[in-house]
Amino acid sequence: MSNQSASPWSVITELPGNIWKSIFRNPLPDSDHGRSATSFTNFFLHMQPVKVHRHSLRLTYTWGLGLISLFLFLILAVTGVLLMFYYVPSTTQAYDRMLDLRGTVAFGIFLRNMHRWAAHGMVAVVFLHMCRVFFTGAYKKPREFNWVVGVGLFLLTMFSSFTGYLLPWDQLAFWAITVGTSIASYAPVFGKDVKFLLLGDSSVGQEALLRFYVLHVAVLPILVTLLVAIHFWRVRKDGGLSRPPEEDEVFPAPAVEPIAVTAAAGATGATVAVAAPKATLTAKLQQKLYGIQGIVRGPFTKIGNVPDRTVFSWPNLVRSELLVFLITVAGVLIVSLYFNAPLEEPVNIMHPPNPAKAPWYFLGLQEMVSYSAFWGGVGIPTLEVIILLLAPYLDRKPGGVGKWFARERLLANSLFMTFVVVNIVLMVIGTFFRGPNWEFVSPW
């Protein structure tokens, strides 16, 4: 309206406001309409639904683990890119660059700490997230494939961490990768070739350092980003986070569904229920409800005829996410202030440390490897991964979704709990109870 009499002076005075309004086309909302508009007119917010189920916001349901994983990944990406400005993937320079990060680069030691601790944190949190999803039965139909994508992300997280481990080129790096790639060579048929392709040589050296660097800073992050995008997209398309079925839930539909029609004959225009004459059409309609942008399959936020258990994403979801973000960043910052990332002696090919230990999350694997290289390093882990990938296709019982440790899922949960406990026990033994020559020692 004021455009009609835009004086040069008002152009100047309104400039900041006009720029702001051109970027954020929606003012801070004070109505439901405004809150909807805020969500779908903002690039970052439109990845989220306009309204979110109350159950998805319960801290004790998710513990925010998926979000923490994402935020740790973002921290890793940012700190990783910054570290790349100073790092050189060369056997003669890499270790010196580590020392430079400590001694001369501004915030160098702090950035390296953040990167190292966020990486440890991400491995742990991604694993905990997987436990949460399993114990709440959240991988069940229609979310089977998203579980598979999640297992892929878990493996990529481990592999990213493994490739990053070599880069400081210290004793720990060299021997952990020597042991790790030797484990790969025990795989049947392709084992030796996989090791040769990974190392680019017959033993760990310059070629291996360069290859691990490329995998670590380019190939794996791109794959992780792609899978994260698919993971989130499917969460949206599957109707948000898993939750227990509600009593008045429309889905799954009963076999014969009465549909409400306005009785044309009735003068009052009362709504009566009649048996559906076209069963197939009704079934189709039940599979599809109209969302804001078109036809959406599966469970979807319903409108009108049932109690509304959803709240607006702005501000409810956004506030929770921001809180999780702040806690994650604060956690990484505090740990990085008080604890320095370890750096051992430079690589000495003549003298392996005794015992030569991998990072903590691989010590369960290393413990198994000390019994049998093939079964501990290849056979059992491969079986574990296959069973993890197939879990949603093996466990087809529909009940117990959306609840921690549901009674209906006692068997599945017990099996998974056994898997978790066994791996943690192996990890603890490898970490605390193994000394020189991998002999059993008491930590006390």
Next chain:
Amino acid sequence: MAKEPITPDTQEESSETLTRRKLLAWLTGMGVFGSVTVSAFSNFVFIKPRVTYGQPNRFSIGKPDAYPPGSRLTLDARRICVVRDGNRMAAISTTCTHLGCIVATSETGFACPCHGSRYDQDGTVTGGPAPRALPWYQVSLAPNGELEVDKDIEIEQGTYFNV
């Protein structure tokens, strides 16, 4: 009312007749699939190095005089142990057959610091997770009088080279 709806496309072409359109679609599909397969395979060919820049597997270890009779000298950089027994010589690998750590010489033979594998003087496994004995490598005498070890050629345990 009960009549089948008429769907011209499916009536004219049953699934068995091969039309030009189907053939072209099939050929295109196979072309795309083939190209993707070949490119994926080419990537593996590309990342498999044709030359390696690390240590050569065939190298000189000096004149036989450098190894007194009865000695067992470990060349850590080469990852071998040179054994001289009278006039017989051999080169035994010091790379643990378990997971590639360097074994240390011990009173009874060799011991691995990583996962506790133990070997006797000839490299036979006496304990730990190692799956097989330490390999012996071919030793030969070069024209210049120096000994050569070739780690690409494994020989039977107990096969000595007479100097």
